[in-house]
Amino acid sequence: MSQVVIGIESTAHTAGVGIITSEGEILSNQQAVYIPEEGGIHPREAANHHTESLPELFRKALKEAKLEPNDISLVSYARGPGLGPCLRTGATAARAFAYSHDIPLLGVNHCVAHLEIGILEGATDPVLLYLSGGNTQVIAYAAGRFRVFGETLDIGIGNGLDKFAREAGMGFPGGPKLEKVAKGPELLDLPYSVKGMDMAFSGLMTAAKSKLDAGHSLESVAFSIQETAFAMSCEVSERALAHTGKKELVLGGGVACNSRLREMAMTMAEERGIRCFVPERALCVDNGVMIAWLGHQMMGADYSISEEDNVVDQKYRTDMVEVTWR
């Protein structure tokens, strides 16, 4: 019989409630995004936003799925990594819903959820290029764990884009705004920082700001940032693909919504003769569906829930997840 899982996401800007069946049918994907009035994300204000949004998201999700709380067989939520106050808000909502309706509760890893959504798209054993505000990683499954093959050595790529956009007088979120104004073909010389399978972005963003201050147009600076930062990300993914011998690439995270990044990743995949899976935008950004889907996979593998699974963990690393479902 088909089971239904509800997933709660609240690691950063996005509060999300998603409902999915054990066959992978998405019944609802509700999202509400906190947008700071000025500056970057303020953890407590984001948490307040989530506190206010989550009850309504639950109601909307259940209504869209045409379900009653008692039809749900598992409540899954993002245990981490993320901002403490935001994580606690999501966990509290998940607990309250689970306990009041007597449904099992399971905390899952946010980064792994981004990878597992690729399975819904048809991948079997992919390398994930995960580009978001706080997270910038290349992840794949190897020898019993999801391993981080490459990652940023300083700031997340999305944070870098946001920070540059803010300094250039554009609001949040910076990435999509930069994408809109980016215009080639002139490429400015910016630091291309790939070390083995790792990357660094802060020097690139600082150099971009000085180009802007030196009088280069915002259009060509934005274009050069995208060309450089995305090429670095694609190169690192390609190194992970060559190293692991895997034949599938999945994109995830908010920055993976960028059309130029998608185009570059697909070109790279085509040249290597591998498949590239690009989830629709609502599933690339943070969402409750992926949390529900990962929860379902873990439970399907008879995962036994321990007390530790239901405590949030701001530094819940990808390679800490015990993988029982593969």
Place this chain on the structure above:
Amino acid sequence: MMFRGAEAIVESVKWNGQDAISKIRNPRSYRHPTLEKRLVRERMRSEVRIIEKLISNGLAVPSLYSVDIDNSQIIMEFLEGMTLEQALRNKDFEKNLVDTAELLASIHSQGVIHGDPTTSNFIVNEKIHAIDFGLAGISEDDEARASDLRVLLESLDSHHSEISGRDIFLKAYSNWTNSSSVLEALKVLELRGRYNLMRG
């Protein structure tokens, strides 16, 4: 023989009648052409400069036959023998590891970081040779050196878990006069989250 890496196509060729290795950095069309050209130039120059430096100091690395920046091709000596990875499965486990540690220490003492010293990037015949300086760099930084050690130790772990080569390798590396600060940096590096499930 042909191998398609993340950065280059490596194949065996004939050069003036002798066996040789050709390494071509084939262009990535996802990269902007200006960026592509700049990267290939920088990386080829760096690789060639480092190999020349090591050769002139008598280290066991392949000789360079031809460097063609415009066609992104380097032709170098073909080394007979098996990779360290294969060699460690067969015989002289301890001797091969000691020789590798000594070679890596000599590379470091020249101010060079290999960048990717996995067990596949050493060739064993009468002695041990280091190959593939595509990710190499110039640095005397302890952390960069420690990162080389970590890459090597990790590749030992994943391929040869039945025997602990770690102690043998580190003991031999510690014979180098400047090794103590590198070994300290290695401890710090290994305590960082990504490399260790214990977090502080």
